[in-house]
Amino acid sequence: MTESIMELTTNLEKKEVYILGIESSCDETSAAVLCNRKVLSNVIANQKVHAAFGGVVPELASRAHQKNIIPVVDYALKEAGVHKHQLHAVAFTGGPGLIGSLMVGTSFAKAFALALNIPIISVNHMQAHVLAHFAYRKKESKNEPEFPFLCLTVSGGHTQLIRVDNAYQMKLLGATNDDAAGEAFDKIAKLMGLPYPGGPLIDKYAAEGNPLAFKFPVPKTEGFDFSFSGLKTSVLYFLQKKKEENKNFVEENLKDLCASVQHTIITTLMNKIHHAVDETGINQIALAGGVSANKGLRKSLTDAGVAHGWKTFIPPFEFCTDNAAMIAVAGYFKFLKGEFATQMHAPFARFTGF
Numbered sequence: 001m002t003e004s005i006m007e008l009t010t011n012l013e014k015k016e017v018y019i020l021g022i023e024s025s026c027d028e029t030s031a032a033v034l035c036n037r038k039v040l041s042n043v044i045a046n047q048k049v050h051a052a053f054g055g056v057v058p059e060l061a062s063r064a065h066q067k068n069i070i071p072v073v074d075y076a077l078k079e080a081g082v083h084k085h086q087l088h089a090v091a092f093t094g095g096p097g098l099i100g101s102l103m104v105g106t107s108f109a110k111a112f113a114l115a116l117n118i119p120i121i122s123v124n125h126m127q128a129h130v131l132a133h134f135a136y137r138k139k140e141s142k143n144e145p146e147f148p149f150l151c152l153t154v155s156g157g158h159t160q161l162i163r164v165d166n167a168y169q170m171k172l173l174g175a176t177n178d179d180a181a182g183e184a185f186d187k188i189a190k191l192m193g194l195p196y197p198g199g200p201l202i203d204k205y206a207a208e209g210n211p212l213a214f215k216f217p218v219p220k221t222e223g224f225d226f227s228f229s230g231l232k233t234s235v236l237y238f239l240q241k242k243k244e245e246n247k248n249f250v251e252e253n254l255k256d257l258c259a260s261v262q263h264t265i266i267t268t269l270m271n272k273i274h275h276a277v278d279e280t281g282i283n284q285i286a287l288a289g290g291v292s293a294n295k296g297l298r299k300s301l302t303d304a305g306v307a308h309g310w311k312t313f314i315p316p317f318e319f320c321t322d323n324a325a326m327i328a329v330a331g332y333f334k335f336l337k338g339e340f341a342t343q344m345h346a347p348f349a350r351f352t353g354f
């Protein structure tokens, strides 16, 4: 049965619920204020400190969160025009993520909510990426999937194909056996001498390159699972060989290399989407996670939607990469069910299910 999110929450949505969302799972410190599912503010402080190291340094991330969290929350409340005493709850990322980073957000949420005497809500980061589809800035810009739908969540830490039955029930159909899609973008970018995070740069250069210039293998994996470490290794050996012949090979072929790598990653992802549509009969497909900002992936999904009669959903850019609006909207759904956490709550590093 197809049930729209509006039917699910119509009565409760008549009440205005203000939720502060906090995201601190990796290297973005973010705070958002939502009135029900409407985003009033969504402030994201990126941590530039990691670029010099070619990847996120957990200890530096925790320290940066500690420095950023109060100003970011303060800014989010001001931008939303909401006073802290108007808040009904604080939702925070409980995991998965870097444990030190999660502890900063969790501890802040506990202390802030305790001082205001309001409940706290622990949110699963991966569930929040999916539910980002139900946050909106303006009612007119809403474009929401109906249940059930398939969601491909592609980020720096995870690659998951999910069957979403409603806001509370999600089933993991497949995941990566090794590197995540975003990790593959970032590691291959590093092999080409690009700074971290390399995903957006590959996307940028790929736009002007030939996706068929170089051929890399598309992995063959079981069912709905993915694998990206073989691609990384094959690019590594390919570049080593080519650089022996011409030390400027990467610089001279950067656009074609980026386009070819991106094409291989997108083909791998799209093959599994096709397979999932065939197996489940569900033809509403959503993208989520940082890699859903990729222009090539967005176009491939949209084109496939037109060609096969699928309904496709891609969140606005600000809700793709890690952000607190998605945490607050996931928190709102839990608020409606009264699913609150206690002050004993401890964050978790690993994804263990929905």
Ligand code: KG4
Residues within 6 Å of the ligand: 026, 154, 155, 156, 157, 158, 181, 182, 183, 185, 186, 197, 198, 199, 200, 201, 203, 289, 290, 291, 292, 293, 294, 295, 320, 321, 322
């Ligand atoms: O969801 P996210 O912000 O954080 C995690 O939870 O991991 O995803 C970050 C990942 C990084 O690997 C980054 O390189 C990738 O998303 N990314 C992109 C693009 N924008 C961000 N990858 C490819 N193309 C992009 N435009």
Ligand code: ZN
Residues within 6 Å of the ligand: 125, 129, 155, 156, 289, 290, 321, 322
């Ligand atoms: Zn994420």
